[in-house]
Amino acid sequence: LGFVVAAISPAVVVPGILSLQEQGYGTSTGISTMVVAAAPLDDVLSIAGFGICLSFTIESGSGSDGLWFDILKVPLEIIAGVAAGCVGAALLVLLLPVADVKQRSLGAAAMLFGVAVTSAFALKLVGFSGGSALSVLVMAVATLQGWGGEAAKPVSTVLAHTWNCAAQPLLFGLVGSSARLDTLQPRVVGLGATILLCSGVVRFGTAYLAVGFHGLRWQDKVFTACAWVPKATVQAAIGGIALDEATSEREKEMARQVLAIAVLSILCTAPVGAVLIGSLGPRLLLQDGGSRAKDVASVQGAVPVHGGESPKSDDPEAVTEVTSGQKDEVGGSTAQLQCCVAPGCLARLFRRRGSF
Numbered sequence: 001l002g003f004v005v006a007a008i009s010p011a012v013v014v015p016g017i018l019s020l021q022e023q024g025y026g027t028s029t030g031i032s033t034m035v036v037a038a039a040p041l042d043d044v045l046s047i048a049g050f051g052i053c054l055s056f057t058i059e060s061g062s063g064s065d066g067l068w069f070d071i072l073k074v075p076l077e078i079i080a081g082v083a084a085g086c087v088g089a090a091l092l093v094l095l096l097p098v099a100d101v102k103q104r105s106l107g108a109a110a111m112l113f114g115v116a117v118t119s120a121f122a123l124k125l126v127g128f129s130g131g132s133a134l135s136v137l138v139m140a141v142a143t144l145q146g147w148g149g150e151a152a153k154p155v156s157t158v159l160a161h162t163w164n165c166a167a168q169p170l171l172f173g174l175v176g177s178s179a180r181l182d183t184l185q186p187r188v189v190g191l192g193a194t195i196l197l198c199s200g201v202v203r204f205g206t207a208y209l210a211v212g213f214h215g216l217r218w219q220d221k222v223f224t225a226c227a228w229v230p231k232a233t234v235q236a237a238i239g240g241i242a243l244d245e246a247t248s249e250r251e252k253e254m255a256r257q258v259l260a261i262a263v264l265s266i267l268c269t270a271p272v273g274a275v276l277i278g279s280l281g282p283r284l285l286l287q288d289g290g291s292r293a294k295d296v297a298s299v300q301g302a303v304p305v306h307g308g309e310s311p312k313s314d315d316p317e318a319v320t321e322v323t324s325g326q327k328d329e330v331g332g333s334t335a336q337l338q339c340c341v342a343p344g345c346l347a348r349l350f351r352r353r354g355s356f
């Protein structure tokens with residue numbers, strides 16, 4: 001359940017961050033790049049951890065000895081998943097050179113999908129179901145490294161279009177049909193809301209502290225913590241797997257609770273996270289080429305500072321001298337002038353020097 005709730009939804013985070021990035025918010029500090037890069041990494045850990053935990057959570061039918069065997073099998077599943085992913089990626093790179101991938105992106109995407117599905121089902125067939133998702137993730141990353149970013153981009157476009165047009169609507173439709181909200185017990189809803197609230201508070205504080213050692217402003221830290229709130233895609237993908245794997249009535253009951261909490265996390269965090277990203281981004285992040293650039297231009301005399309007066313018209317040499325001095329005070333950064341000297345004070349200083 002923890003791995004189900006922990007995953008971030010790239011389907012909600014990435015479009016909102018890219019929209020802010022196009023407007024120039026958070027690009028100079030690297031906030032947009034960091035948030036977008038952290039989302040899939042978080043999903044990789046959550047999916048792999050969920051698959052490994054699921055493999056020994058479902059009873060094997062051999063008592064406590066079988067449970068201990070499943071726990072000890074976890075490292076083997078990790079090794080098997082990584083090895084299967086690397087072998088599948090090597091096979092794809094050998095069968096499809098870079099030149100063929102560029103010319104036949106649709107065929108390359110179909111072959112990548114086929115090898116990934118084969119690897120996942122093969123590991124599940126031999127009893128390493130926990131490493132099946134990990135093998136697919138490793139295969140995708142290794143294949144990208146083998147083909148190169150330029151050659152793999154058309155393949156990624158084909159897979160993304162297939163996901164957006166067919167797979168994603170089908171996935172959410174299946175999850176919606178599996179979760180019957182009319183049968184939810186108030187106890188499960190209350191438990192799920194408490195879990196989401198407590199885990200959200202802990203995650204917010206942890207994310208704030210995790211990015212606190214990179215010289216970021218407190219506004220950047222708050223936005224980063226808020227940007228990792230939305231949950232949707234991964235919860236829809238893995239929320240119903242436990243119900244499919246359950247065998248006994250007790251396991252099915254617990255699996256239904258996991259699915260209900262997964263659906264509840266989507267309903268509660270996806271819209272809230274999208275609103276937080278869209279509303280807090282312009283208020284907390286610095287904008288390149290926006291108001292900050294206008295302030296710097298006003299200091300340098302390119303824009304009138306106060307009351308339509310331009311300090312550049314009084315004494316250009318004085319403007320150059322003052323801005324140079326202020327650069328030395330703030331470490332040579334023109335962009336920081338607005339933080340230490342008010343434009344009105346500079347205008348009065350320029351007029352005073354002009355009178356000399």
